[in-house]
Amino acid sequence: MASKTLLVALVLVVIIVAGVAGYLATRPAPTPTETTPTTTPTTTTPTPTTTTPTTTSPTTTPTETTPTTTTPTTTTAPSPTTTTTTPSEAITLVVLTRHPGDILKATEDAFLKSDIAKKYNIVAIKWLQLPPGWWVTYINERKDVDIAWGGGPTLFDVLYNQGLLSPLTSPEVLEAVNQIPDAIAGAPMKRTDDKGNVYWVAAAIASFGFTVNHDKLVMYGLPVPKSWSDLGSPTFGKPLIEYGAPAVGIADPTQSTSNTRMYEIILQRYGWEEGWKLLTAMAANAQVYSGSGDVRDAVTRGDIAVGITIDFYGYTAHLQNPSCEYIIPSGETIVNGDPIALVITSRHPEAAQAFIAWVLTEGQKIWLDPDINRLPANPNVFNTPEGAKRSDLKEAFEAALTTTQIPFNDTLALMYESAMRYYFKAVLVDLNSELKQVWKVLLTKYLNKEITEDQFKKYLSEIGSPLTYIDPLTGKKVTFTIEDAIRVTSEIAKDPKIIDHYMLAWKRAASERYQKVLSELGS
């Protein structure tokens, strides 16, 4: 009898806890802000800040020190500053960042030992690593963030437009800023307002392309790819047919911001319709990995012959496996500056600006570490002894300077980014197996010359062009044009729960299409 009442009591406790949990779970959660710019598009298009054409040779950057061998210096000459003496209380800088732990550790170790840190009595750095959607919320709620570092120009433009950044004013930091070119390959390295105040500066640069494994290319008998369209070509689909193994590697855009960027580049370079056809062909030729690091590792190991990666992953792969090489698809990519900025809530603006000045000069050596491998923004770092050892990065830097960029519309990309990512995931990642099923039949017939090239293009168009699906909100048939993608992105921003419904609608429409083409081809 007693054990029965005990059992009843236990069950009651469990039910009560579950009920409380259910109630609390259904309360609206504090949502992170989307990274869409809130001001009208006219003020956010990046404009070049100088009127004189920037020279691209590294030895003629506008500095005031001697032109030949300049080492990155920070001015220690006494200059009129707003603070009078060295602050007596020990300062801890709060830095909001997207950089990974190895960069942060190297920076902390090097900076806290430096003279600048001692001069401003900076004894510690507190790192806050957060995804971009949380930055605005945290800056507004913590009210003590000093510096924002790393995360891409789009995120920093959002902060700038929301008025969360302070202009850089101390002479030290302005001298460092002058060592950074105003633009590289047409991409802005600084954000200034119309009065000439600098709000953010690029501390490193990155481009997007692919990393190849030359040994694997030779083994598969493939040419070295030069453009994105090579990755979606039937040539690069041959290993899939012959060996059952994909030669290309891509990553899920919902798990990787760098891959999201690359797909946006392809969509803007090739146009919306042709871009989606190319992305479909690439996804069909490729093994889809869950992260961009996995793509790089697969290329290094030799599982695949080419993987789409951000540039510094390519340099790391090259160091780990010398037959790997990073290739920039010229005329089909963009160069991004990765910014650092002073946040308006900083409690120690002079110390914070000193840190920024250090990152832009002495701190550029951190990028040269063989485990980090990023391209610096300050060309003077290659004149230091550490810089001289990394001739591979110097060559890559010079290649980036001379790359032709595509005209890339950041604002437009942000307007359809959410819809693009979930559409890609639904149609090309979750249904990748079905896509390969029809792709293998199509490729085999094409390579055996059973169908002509025009027929091949027609079938590719049928499976690759933007879907016509039934919109879950209205029940009507719509096509996934750019305007529709923009509309869906704003719907998702209003109600994130609608994402699953859209993905289901896309998956059903895509699956129908794949099966229809499969039966047309007649397996």
Next chain:
Amino acid sequence: MHLLRKLRFYLDSAMVVQLVVPIVFFSLFLIILLAAVAIFPLVPGISGIAYSPLLLFQDPSMIRFSSTRAPVIIRHIVMGGENVTLIAFFGPNYGAIINSIINSVVVTIGASVFGLIIAFIMARYDFPGKMLFRVLAMVPLLLTPFINAFVIRKMFMYDGIISYFIH
């Protein structure tokens, strides 16, 4: 009160601790999670459309009735100038849910058969190194708490459910 008196009669302090600690632990780290996962999607958002688990049956990447690929491919090809036989194992693809069911059934049957054989050997035979073998046979039992640790770590992250309540 009748209930309370009976409880106080049967429980001593050690037993109370042994009861309360697991209840709290499992409530926090299992029941709350399951309740959140089950209930939260069913609450409609601003658009007024709620998610129903029945929708999973319409999702071709979750449940499908024809496999998208052959489980095994055997082919004779030329690789690196030599004639080789290529055997590739893919496994069938019936959608994520059915794949998981197939996976669990095969693994359960396989593990049970294997476990039965080991248990039979341990019960019937004596051989040098039997103690070591007995210890090694227990190792797979230690793996499952790692999954729990992974889930608890996720709960404490900036977007995890514990941080949500503390916020």
